[in-house]
Amino acid sequence: MAHSETLTGLAALEARLRQDLELLELPAKSWVPPRTYQDQAVKDVVVIGAGMCGLAATAKLMLSGIDNVLALDAAPAGREGPWVTFARMETLRSPKTLQGPALGLPQLTFRAWFTAQHGSEAWQALDKIPKDQWMAYLVWYRHVLNLPVHNGVRLTGIAQAEGLIELQVEGFTTSKIYARRLVLATGRSGLGGFAVPAFLQGIDRAYWAHSADDIDFNALKHKRVAVIGAGASSMDNAATALEAGAGAVDLLIRRKEMPRINKMTGIGSQGVVHGMHQLPDAWKWKFVDYTAAAQTPPPRSSTLRVSRHANARFFLDCAIEAVKQEANGLLIETTQGAMRYDFLIAATGFANTFNGRPEFAAIAPHIRSWADGRYQPEMGAPRSGMTDAPDLGPAFEFRERVAGSCPMLRHIHCFNDAAMLTHGKVSGDIPAVSAGADRLARGIAASLFAEDVDSHFASLVAYDKPELEGDEWTDSTPLLKQENAL
Numbered sequence: 330m331a332h333s334e335t336l337t338g339l340a341a342l343e344a345r346l347r348q349d350l351e352l353l354e355l356p357a358k359s360w361v362p363p364r365t366y367q368d369q370a371v372k373d374v375v376v377i378g379a380g381m382c383g384l385a386a387t388a389k390l391m392l393s394g395i396d397n398v399l400a401l402d403a404a405p406a407g408r409e410g411p412w413v414t415f416a417r418m419e420t421l422r423s424p425k426t427l428q429g430p431a432l433g434l435p436q437l438t439f440r441a442w443f444t445a446q447h448g449s450e451a452w453q454a455l456d457k458i459p460k461d462q463w464m465a466y467l468v469w470y471r472h473v474l475n476l477p478v479h480n481g482v483r484l485t486g487i488a489q490a491e492g493l494i495e496l497q498v499e500g501f502t503t504s505k506i507y508a509r510r511l512v513l514a515t516g517r518s519g520l521g522g523f524a525v526p527a528f529l530q531g532i533d534r535a536y537w538a539h540s541a542d543d544i545d546f547n548a549l550k551h552k553r554v555a556v557i558g559a560g561a562s563s564m565d566n567a568a569t570a571l572e573a574g575a576g577a578v579d580l581l582i583r584r585k586e587m588p589r590i591n592k593m594t595g596i597g598s599q600g601v602v603h604g605m606h607q608l609p610d611a612w613k614w615k616f617v618d619y620t621a622a623a624q625t626p627p628p629r630s631s632t633l634r635v636s637r638h639a640n641a642r643f644f645l646d647c648a649i650e651a652v653k654q655e656a657n658g659l660l661i662e663t664t665q666g667a668m669r670y671d672f673l674i675a676a677t678g679f680a681n682t683f684n685g686r687p688e689f690a691a692i693a694p695h696i697r698s699w700a701d702g703r704y705q706p707e708m709g710a711p712r713s714g715m716t717d718a719p720d721l722g723p724a725f726e727f728r729e730r731v732a733g734s735c736p737m738l739r740h741i742h743c744f745n746d747a748a749m750l751t752h753g754k755v756s757g758d759i760p761a762v763s764a765g766a767d768r769l770a771r772g773i774a775a776s777l778f779a780e781d782v783d784s785h786f787a788s789l790v791a792y793d794k795p796e797l798e799g800d801e802w803t804d805s806t807p808l809l810k811q812e813n814a815l
């Protein structure tokens with residue numbers, strides 16, 4: 330291997346990373362006993378989703394010596410997650426300096442990756458991270474750690490197979506994979522899908538799209554477009570429509586005022602990261618409920634990207650009462666009156682109701698949610714998205730609604746946005762994903778170790794490599810006996 334001092338750019342960074350890993354004795358030695366089931370090798374962990382959370386989780390498991398792992402993603406390589414698909418912002422909202430998925434390794438940070446290629450001056454000059462660059466960084470992260478990711482592989486179903494989990498998959502060498510633990514790093518929509526308001530039910534999809542759909546913005550040229558919502562995605566979609574030549578774009582915003590303060594980001598700290606999941610439930614509820622009520626504002630730059638167009642309008646206090654499909658468009662009845670549009674974009678976010686995805690149909694009815702006892706009326710008014718949040722264990726594992734009804738749930742870990750009420754924001758956003766991956770990997774390591782305790786104890790008993798050869802000392806007891814006899 331070339332010495333790191335003779336290398337430059339990314340090659341030098343990669344050499345430094347290898348050296349750091351060596352200094353830290355990482356990856357740790359492999360320690361989980363292998364298993365087979367029906368003549369097939371069993372995976373210790375399968376991670377579904379190789380977006381940022383799936384990559385961080387896979388990396389942390391591998392570094393912890395749990396290396397019989399597979400990460401599967403339905404998307405083609407380099408197109409996982411939102412960044413180069415439906416994310417329509419120019420840059421990330423997050424500050425460029427965040428550790429992100431680097432797992433405490435300085436050479437694995439975005440900053441190290443960027444600086445290695447473009448230098449320190451370019452780093453100083455960089456404002457926010459362009460989204461395509463963030464995707465390129467994640468691609469590098471996966472390659473430099475040699476993570477076992479398979480793309481074009483979709484999980485289509487889950488079943489119990491004795492003590493294991495049977496994964497039904499499409500696009501892989503086998504149609505079934507057996508795993509001891511399953512991590513669902515399936516992203517924002519987590520276990521559900523798009524949140525679609527009731528007034529859009531039955532409206533022809535030719536007239537509306539969800540903000541995370543693949544939208545043909547060129548088709549919106551000269552058209553009247555309505556965008557519902559006041560979050561980051563509404564701004565990004567409105568701006569993209571305006572830049573594509575839309576005739577007019579109206580933001581229909583139910584709230585009387587734009588949310589302007591990013592509350593949870595404002596109080597971000599290691600206390601929040603490590604303390605939130607240990608708080609009593611009433612406190613967890615209070616934090617998440619308050620944040621949901623306050624709402625997260627869209628970034629200033631995204632809002633300006635819309636408002637700089639003369640044909641963009643912001644309608645506040647403009648709740649939608651009904652949407653009617655007409656011969657050539659939509660009639661939208663709002664609290665501010667009726668308006669006609671050619672197309673509507675619903676930036677209405679995602680739902681985690683477990684029922685939106687066929688691949689989770691077998692487990693969905695058994696998953697215990699906060700509504701199943703963890704939520705108490707004295708915490709405050711019930712809020713959808715919170716009462717239906719899964720009630721998770723300390724390593725993000727699901728719990729059964731009825732004991733014994735679906736035992737594999739305790740081996741299925743919900744490492745996505747749906748975990749927020751139980752665990753805080755450690756399995757979705759960039760700032761604390763390393764802490765989340767650490768919590769997950771420790772929990773999985775402990776539970777695999779406990780499950781294999783017989784085998785580990787047998788290894789203890791069988792271990793017979795001497796440290797002492799027996800020639801390092803002489804036994805003086807006979808001398809003592811002689812002395813006592815005198």
Ligand SMILES: Cc1cc2nc3c(=O)[nH]c(=O)nc-3n(C[C@H](O)[C@H](O)[C@H](O)COP(=O)(O)OP(=O)(O)OC[C@H]3O[C@@H](n4cnc5c(N)ncnc54)[C@H](O)[C@@H]3O)c2cc1C
Pocket residue numbers: 377378379380381382383384401402403404408409410411412415416417420421422423482483484485514515516517562688744745746756757758759760
């Ligand atoms: C538009 C947008 C902008 C964001 N900007 C920021 C930001 O600036 N800062 C910040 O901190 N956070 C941001 N976030 C939030 C968060 O960082 C992202 O959502 C991030 O992508 C989360 O990573 P993830 O791995 O959880 O999910 P994703 O990146 O969405 O990855 C999930 C993966 O799971 C795969 N998958 C799902 N189901 C299956 C299946 N059945 N079989 C196989 N594969 C499957 C998908 O193909 C996908 O690649 C943003 C989110 C969005 C949507």
